[in-house]
Amino acid sequence: MTRAQLWTKDFVVGIGLNLAMSMVFYLLMTSMAGYAVARFSAGEAAAGFASSSFVVGAVVSRVLTGKYLDFIGRRKLLIITMAVSILASVAYMFADTLVWLLVIRIIHGIAFGAGNTAIMTAIQSVIPSSRRGEGTGYFGTATTLSTALGPYLGVILPRAFDFVMLFGASAFMSVVAFILCVAIKLPVQELSEEQRRSKWHFKISTLVDPDGLRIGSIMLVCGTAYAAALVFLAGYAADNGVPAAASLFFVAFAVASLVARLFVGRMQDALGDNFVIYPVFVFNLAGNILLAVWPTMPGIILAGVFVGLGFGSLMPCMQAITVKSVPMHRVPVATASFFLLLDAGSGIGPIILGAIMPLTGGNGMFMLCAGLVVVAMILYFSVHGRRRGGRPGREYLH
Structure with a gap:
């Protein structure tokens, strides 16, 4: 019996998309507290929230994304969220108060949480069921790479240049992710009757x-x-x-x-x-x-x-x-x-x-x-x- 094909074009594009998206997360997560202190003289608690507010936005969006992902469309949602990520990365450069920085971080986190849920779900429709563990493991190598490269660049770029360069790198990776969202082809998931009936019912x-x-x-x-x-x-x-x-x-x-x-x-x-x-x-x-x-x-x-x-x-x-x-x-x-x-x-x-x-x-x-x-x-x-x-x-x- 021949093994189901795993290494398709869309699987490889998905790995690249996961890498670019995760790089944005780790680039900013490791440096945002320091930026809040340097730019706005934020206290310890406020600086910590400048970093973790991104996660707050991501948590909120994941709950709704799971319910509405297939109503919106997986590829469409990926494109929308990566467009928001580009705008948010640029907006950091123009945030002139700590409050605006926190607002942008939460919006950026919402976009990341929705987009990350979409790609983590969508890639499972590309991986053959008989190679689920293997394919998920290979796909996750992109996240592993970003956990090393992202924090490293998040420290080096502000030190060697300035924070504008860091936000520029975030915008660049978001653009790469956006292009890959356009390039990837994902199977359309047919909605079940249960999903259609529960569209506007907010049951647990x-x-x-x-x-x-x-x-x-x-x-x-x-x-x-x-x-x-x-x-x-x-x-x-x-x-x-x-x-x-x-x-x-x-x-x-x-x-x-x-x-x-x-x-x-x-x-x-x-x-x-x-x-x-x-x-x-x-x-x-x-x-x-x-x-x-x-x-x-x-x-x-x-x-x-x-x-x-x-x-x-x-x-x-x-x-x-x-x-x-x-x-x-x-x-x-x-x-x-x-x-x-x-x-x-x-x-x-x-x-x-x-x-x-x-x-x-x-x-x-x-x-x-x-x-x-x-x-x-x-x-x-x-x-x-x-x-x-x-x-x-x-x-x-x-």
Whole structure:
């Protein structure tokens, strides 16, 4: 039997689109707090909100996008949201008050959340169902690349030039994403009778999906743990006398994630979810323990490798599980629900852990993050692993 074709033109264009879109997110997320302080003399809380308000906008839009994506059209929504992203990137240059900056950030976040939900949903109609885990893993390599390149450029561009250059880079990547939105061809999803009937009914079931929330809850916990590295690792490494280790952590994370995604998805398709997911949790756990007990240059770099193999592999694997768990007409809502909780972990995690850190110190905080990974593993066993995590079978046919 011949294998279903994965590497089509539209799949490759989709990977490029995901890369360009994710670059915009990480370019600005790492530098916006500093910009708010430098440009508007914002306080610590306001500067933090200048960064996280983007996530607030994304969370709001994901809820509605899941419901209305196929009424608007997946390709059409992608084009609209990337046009808004271009305008928002340019508008940053003209924001003359902190309030206007926050407004633009929220609007930009709404556009990103809608567009990201659209492409994450639409690409599943391009990936053959028999290669779902493999294709989702390859598609996710674009996000992995952006997690390394985006923060790096977000620091380098303002330092070497100015923030206008940073916003120009954001606008450029948005233009690239817009062009790819025009180029990609996506199958039109036929609306079910249930969708047509519920178009203007705002019931919970039409806005969120139980399976998306079930699997997304695991990402909420693990995303909270990873947010600690994103936000606090630079200061933690500096406090331990190895400031350069933080950037090398993310390089190691990106390389390990890219290598893992070349084979993890294929193993998930062939051998089942549990065969992949439990080792992924163990790698993630080991990485956080290393950060807590060995905050040296080699220890932090090795932790980056383990977290890359762990958390870096977890998201595409869990997204594949979410998509396989629901009928195709529920994929938009399930995908939106999944990323809604992932965003919540990334946005709320730093606030909670930042409040705890003065009590625990950096070592205690990363050990707490290791505990969160254990909680996520138990949660996975409870909601999926013990019932549907074995070898692929009839439970996913729909």
